[in-house]
Amino acid sequence: xxxxxxxxxxxxxxxxxxxxxxxxxxxxxxxxxxxxxxxxxxxxxxxxxxxxxxxxxxxxxxxxxxxxxxxxxxxxxxxxxxxxxxxxxxxxxxxxxxxxxxxxxxxxxxxxxxxxxxxxxxxxxxxxxxxxxxxxxxxxxxxxxxxxxxxxxxxxxxxxxxxxxxxxxxxxxxxxxxxxxxxxxxxxxxxxxxxxxxxxxxxxxxxxxxxxxxxxxxxxxxxxxxxxxxxxxxxxxxxxxxxxxxxxxxxxxxxxxxxxxxxxxxxxxxxxxxxxxxx
Amino acid sequence: xxxxxxxxxxxxxxxxxxxxxxxxxxxxxxxxxxxxxxxxxxxxxxxxxxxxxxxxxxxxxxxxxxxxxxxxxxxxxxxxxxxxxxxxxxxxxxxxxxxxxxxxxxxxxxxxxxxxxxxxxxxxxxxxxxxxxxxxxxxxxxxxxxxxxxxxxxxxxxxxxxxxxxxxxxxxxxxxxxxxxxxxxxxxxxxxxxxxxxxxxxxxxxxxxxxxxxxxxxxxxxxxxxxxxxxxxxxxxxxxxxxxxxxxxxxxxxxxxxxxxxxxxxxxxxxxxxxxxxxxxxxxx
Numbered sequence: 001x002x003x004x005x006x007x008x009x010x011x012x013x014x015x016x017x018x019x020x021x022x023x024x025x026x027x028x029x030x031x032x033x034x035x036x037x038x039x040x041x042x043x044x045x046x047x048x049x050x051x052x053x054x055x056x057x058x059x060x061x062x063x064x065x066x067x068x069x070x071x072x073x074x075x076x077x078x079x080x081x082x083x084x085x086x087x088x089x090x091x092x093x094x095x096x097x098x099x100x101x102x103x104x105x106x107x108x109x110x111x112x113x114x115x116x117x118x119x120x121x122x123x124x125x126x127x128x129x130x131x132x133x134x135x136x137x138x139x140x141x142x143x144x145x146x147x148x149x150x151x152x153x154x155x156x157x158x159x160x161x162x163x164x165x166x167x168x169x170x171x172x173x174x175x176x177x178x179x180x181x182x183x184x185x186x187x188x189x190x191x192x193x194x195x196x197x198x199x200x201x202x203x204x205x206x207x208x209x210x211x212x213x214x215x216x217x218x219x220x221x222x223x224x225x226x227x228x229x230x231x232x233x234x235x236x237x238x239x240x241x242x243x244x245x246x247x248x249x250x251x252x253x254x255x256x257x258x259x260x261x262x263x264x265x266x267x268x269x270x271x272x273x274x275x276x277x278x279x
Numbered sequence: 280x281x282x283x284x285x286x287x288x289x290x291x292x293x294x295x296x297x298x299x300x301x302x303x304x305x306x307x308x309x310x311x312x313x314x315x316x317x318x319x320x321x322x323x324x325x326x327x328x329x330x331x332x333x334x335x336x337x338x339x340x341x342x343x344x345x346x347x348x349x350x351x352x353x354x355x356x357x358x359x360x361x362x363x364x365x366x367x368x369x370x371x372x373x374x375x376x377x378x379x380x381x382x383x384x385x386x387x388x389x390x391x392x393x394x395x396x397x398x399x400x401x402x403x404x405x406x407x408x409x410x411x412x413x414x415x416x417x418x419x420x421x422x423x424x425x426x427x428x429x430x431x432x433x434x435x436x437x438x439x440x441x442x443x444x445x446x447x448x449x450x451x452x453x454x455x456x457x458x459x460x461x462x463x464x465x466x467x468x469x470x471x472x473x474x475x476x477x478x479x480x481x482x483x484x485x486x487x488x489x490x491x492x493x494x495x496x497x498x499x500x501x502x503x504x505x506x507x508x509x510x511x512x513x514x515x516x517x518x519x520x521x522x523x524x525x526x527x528x529x530x531x532x533x534x535x536x537x538x539x540x541x542x543x544x545x546x547x548x549x550x551x552x553x554x555x556x557x558x559x560x561x562x563x564x
Contacts, residue, residue: 020381034462099294100301110520114479115494115513118487120377123322150544199391205399206486206498217487220399228400232392239391 002003050228076135077196088147135199139192150181299376324507357416369428419480431462
């Protein structure tokens, strides 16, 4: 019963959006069909739909490229994030280390990472290695700076409470600093993931044999605009996939920021405690 | 307490010496590694070779100036157009709840798409040359100011808004006196992001078009395995990035003056003087 109401509510909410989208597409289709828009640069929505069906269903050419780009972005992100978090943690643990490393991080930040594309391709070759490297370089800074800022913000009162209960350095770090830093760190990770994808795609534009970036430029320069837009859609899909995966992890790990998740986790803990007490 | 703060914010001479020593040690070991052949010179040119390249591209050959001029001109044009469009649309969309509701799904989809990926499409559609480059820069510049203006406008203080409305302020007055001043710091943050991405945008456009500009120069030098000159170009971009960063910071301080102590005092004093002059004028009259 409740579910049915919920569904009705969603249909009612989505209906105006869908109507608007349909109206825009119809007007667009009509404008091209009647010759109001004559340029070949603006394909009909139906042509884009046809290209999507061809790329994703009948020929399925997109998948190989899709997974290559996805892998490049994710692996690059993993490397960049690991280095960034390791450096941020070391910088927060040792004031000296942080002080003498930070100028180089700043230099790396103000250099547009994209500018390194040709050099990174010369270093790592035309294959996936150079794309992974560029993704890692580009996503490094937002993760580093957010993690470091998170680890450095301290609540004096809480720290004093920890100390007065005799907590060790390690306990203060693991149980106070790290949890306090997680929300900011995840914000940095989300930005980093998007930039890693940009890095992978730009490196593919510059020089590559496979990946959605290659597909995109190939279609564009053969003036196959419908397929080009259909390929663009696959990048949106990768972006959404990466973003929502991160959002999901954020929701699970930093559960205390969301009311509902917090309630669920505390219920689970209460159950665990009760069953533990019963033994 | 204040002395303490001052001491930590001003780097001590001892620290500066260590900073300098580390830097020098890095450069020297790099140079040594390159001279002794431990590092592949083709990939890691010696610092001295990079310095020589700096001299060549800036002074003796001076070929970088033309490319810098082209690229920075495009960045300026694209950034100005894109960010004005972003702030304007952001304000319009933010003020109108219906428009906001209908635009939201598209904004989410666009935000997940790497905008720079549209570059080949725009080049194919608009042709080679400055037009498509400016269009690419506009596109990458548009989003950050748009989103930030939008959120700045939406997150306006409800109580203040209602107070202004109940005192009979018009929509324009609300926008000018309440919404914009509150949103300015957020908008400026968006502009800063936009200017940085404009620099990346022009590079990508030039990598693809390969005709002129600093991106093409880097690409050409790398293709010819003239790594020292490529590094000199990249360090030039580092400098430009640094200047942009500092410049935007200064601008932010000037425009959103109420966010920092010095700015507040400066503008307050100016207003007090103006007020005093006006009072004096009235008294004389």
